[in-house]
Amino acid sequence: MNNTPLQLSLVASGMLTPLGESSAMTAASTLAGITAAQEYSLLNAQFKPFKLALVPDEALPPLQQELSHSAFLCQRQKRMLRLAHHALEQLKSSAQQANVALEGNTPLFLALPEKLYPYQQYLGNGFLSHLHLQTALAMDTSNSRLSAVGRAGGIHVLDLAIKYLQSGLGSQVLVGGVDSYLDPALLAQLDLEKRLSAEASMDGFVAGEGAAFALLQAHDGSGPGRIHPPGFGNEPGHRYSDQPYLGTGLDQAFKSAIANGSGLEKIHRIYSSMNGEGFHSKEYGVACTRSSAIFSDNVELHHPAEFYGDLGAASAVAMLCLDHQRRLKKEQGNTLIYASAELGARAAVCIS
The missing domain is CATH 3.40.47.10 (Thiolase/Chalcone synthase)
Known part of the structure; x- marks a missing residue:
C-alpha cells in the first residue's frame, strides 16, 4: 500500500438545501446573498414563531412505502432519507454531465448528526440500509461507513475516503452529509437552551436542513482543485x-x-x-x-x-x-x- 499522502479531486456533486435543488443553484443563491430563513407556525416557549430554513415539501421525493410504515424510523430520519435521495439524484446528473461513470462498487462515507440528548436514537449502519432501499443506489455497502459527529463529520469522511482510495480497493468514493432540525423534540430542547433564532433573540441560529454529496477520485493533475488530507x-x-x-x-x-x-x-x-x-x-x-x-x-x-x-x-x-x-x-x-x-x-x- 502506498503511504504517500493522497490528494483528491471532486468530479461530481449533488445538493439539496433551502436555497436550491442543486449545487449550482445553492452556490448562486449564497453568492447573491439570498436568505432562506422564514418564520414558521411552530412556536417557542415564549409563543413566538421559530425562524427556520426548510426545504419545501414538494421538492422531496416520496418515501418508499416499506420505509414510510417502518416503526424503526422517526420522522426526522424519514425526512433525512428524502433529502439525501434528492441530492444523490442530483449527483448522478452531475456525473453524467461531467462524463464520469458512477461505478456500482463505489462505497459511501456519510456524515450524520451527533447524539446529544438521551432521547435521540443513534443512527447506525441501519441508516445506510434504509438509504440504499430508498434510492436504489448501487453502492458497496460492505465498505461504506458512517461518521456521526455532526458538522465535523463531512471532513471526517474525507479522511475515510483518502484511506479507502489509498488502499487500492477502488478508484472512486462517495462522501456526503445529511441532517434536518425539523424535529419538534429537538427544537424544543434547543429552545430551552435559548439557542434558536426567533423574535427578540440576539444570539440564536437558524435551524436548517439539507443534504450534500460529492464523488471523489484520486487527483491526477486535471480538474479544478486538489483536496489535501484533512x-x-x-x-x-x-x-x-x-x-x-x-x-x-x-x-x-x-x-x-x-x-x-x-x-x-x-x-x-x-x-x-x-x-x-x-x-x-x-x-x-x-x-x-x-x-x-x-x-x-x-x-x-x-x-x-x-x-x-x-x-x-x-x-x-x-x-x-x-x-x-x-x-x-x-x-x-x-x-x-x-x-x-x-x-x-x-x-x-x-x-x-
Missing part, C-alpha cells in the same frame, strides 16, 4: 462540557490541515460552519491568530449558514461543493474549510 482537533471545553473553552481544538485542526497542505503559500478563502451563535467566534479568532502567517491580507470569510441555515451534519460537504462551484467558474486561490461539532470534534481541510 486535519483534526478536539475541544475539551465544548458547549456541553464543564471544562474551560480555550479554542485549542480548532487551532489543532487548522495547524494540522495547513501542514497537510503540501506547501501552500497563502490561503485566500475560508469556509466556516459558524451559524450565527456568538459561541463559535472565540475558537475562530484563536485558530486564525495562531496561524495568521498563512492567510492572505484580504482573506475572505464565508459562513453560508447565514443564508441557508445551519445544515448540521451536511455542513462540511456542502461547503466543499460550494468551493467547487467557484472553481468551475475559474476562481483562483486556496481555500480552508473548517467545521465544529457541538461536542469536541473539530476538523479542517485545505483545497488548492
